[in-house]
Amino acid sequence: xxxxRFLANIAGRIKMVATIATSAGxxxxxxxxxxxxxxxxxxxxxxxxxTSAGxxSADKVVLLDSSGxxxxxxxxxxxxxxxxNIATSENLAAGNLVNIYDNAGxxxxxxxxxxxEGKECHGFVLAGTTSPANATVYLxxxxxxxxxxxxxxxxxxxxxxxxTSETAPSTAGNVVQCVGVAVSAxxxxxxxxxxxxxx
Numbered sequence: 001x002x003x004x005r006f007l008a009n010i011a012g013r014i015k016m017v018a019t020i021a022t023s024a025g026x027x028x029x030x031x032x033x034x035x036x037x038x039x040x041x042x043x044x045x046x047x048x049x050x051t052s053a054g055x056x057s058a059d060k061v062v063l064l065d066s067s068g069x070x071x072x073x074x075x076x077x078x079x080x081x082x083x084x085n086i087a088t089s090e091n092l093a094a095g096n097l098v099n100i101y102d103n104a105g106x107x108x109x110x111x112x113x114x115x116x117e118g119k120e121c122h123g124f125v126l127a128g129t130t131s132p133a134n135a136t137v138y139l140x141x142x143x144x145x146x147x148x149x150x151x152x153x154x155x156x157x158x159x160x161x162x163x164t165s166e167t168a169p170s171t172a173g174n175v176v177q178c179v180g181v182a183v184s185a186x187x188x189x190x191x192x193x194x195x196x197x198x199x
Contacts, residue, residue, distance in 0.1 A: 004034055020045070072136075082139045084123075088131040095145050096162035097121040097179060098137050109137050111162035114175045120195040121157045121179050142183065143190045149182035157195075164188065174198045 008017045019034035023044040033045045043049075048063035052073040065071045072080045086100065086109045097112040099119040112121035124143045129135040149155070150166060157177040158165040168176045177195040180188040 006032055008032075023047075081141045083136050084139065085134050086137050088129050088133065088135050090131050092125050092129045092131075092135055093162065094126055094128045095143065096125050097143075097157055097164065098123045098125055098135075098162075100137070109135055112157055113159065113161040114157040114169045114177060115159045116173050117175055117195075117197055119161075120175055120177055121192050124190060138190070141190055143180070143188040144186060146186050146188065149185050149188065151182050151184055153182050154178050155180050155182055155188050170198060172198050 003018045003020070005016050005018050007014055009015075010017075017032060019032045020028055021034050021036045022042045023031075023033075033041060036042050043061075043063050046061050047059070048061040049057055050063040050065045051071045062070060062074055072083060084107075086107055087103070089103060089108050089110045092098065092109065092111065098109045098121065099112040100107055100109055100122045101118075102108075109123075109125075110119070113119040123137040123139045125135050125137055126144065127136065146164070153166045155164040155166060155178065156168040157175065157179055159169050159171075159174060164179060166182075168178075170176075175195045175197055178193040180190045180192070183189045
């Protein structure tokens with residue numbers, strides 16, 4: 001379907017002007033916006049972003065992300081989720097519990113593992129990362145996107161790297177660490193406790 005057109009007085013002459021449903025930037029200056037197929041203005045028309053690139057995102061409109069929330073990059077320092085952006089030493093999947101360790105002087109994230117001491121849980125990730133890219137590690141908040149949890153049940157670090165279970169590890173040498181409580185079938189209120197090694 002052709003874009004709608006309007007008549008406009010340009011420099012004293014009546015001209016037919018096409019509308020735009022998306023904007024490519026300065027080249028679309030002075031053009032007439034039209035709603036898109038969904039009947040709304042496209043984010044490029046209203047200059048909206050759902051993540052912040054810092055100063056380069058100044059004067060832009062805040063757009064909710066795919067979860068319907070404001071991305072943490074939009075929040076001022078000290079407000080929002082307690083996160084760190086950190087190097088990874090292995091691929092991480094969304095929902096993995098994470099251990100932060102000293103990798104030759106660099107703080108690095110890997111999957112937490114209750115098999116033995118040294119890989120206790122410090123945080124979690126909500127988005128997968130292919131190593132060696134940096135990951136956003138959450139140090140508190142709700143770990144979401146999980147399945148099969150029993151609301152109200154304590155959740156433990158398991159001997160399956162990065163995973164949780166409602167049953168604590170029990171083999172000698174394993175690490176027992178409660179990481180929080182399930183608040184629904186898909187989310188954990190993350191509050192890691194002090195790890196205890198099974199004798």
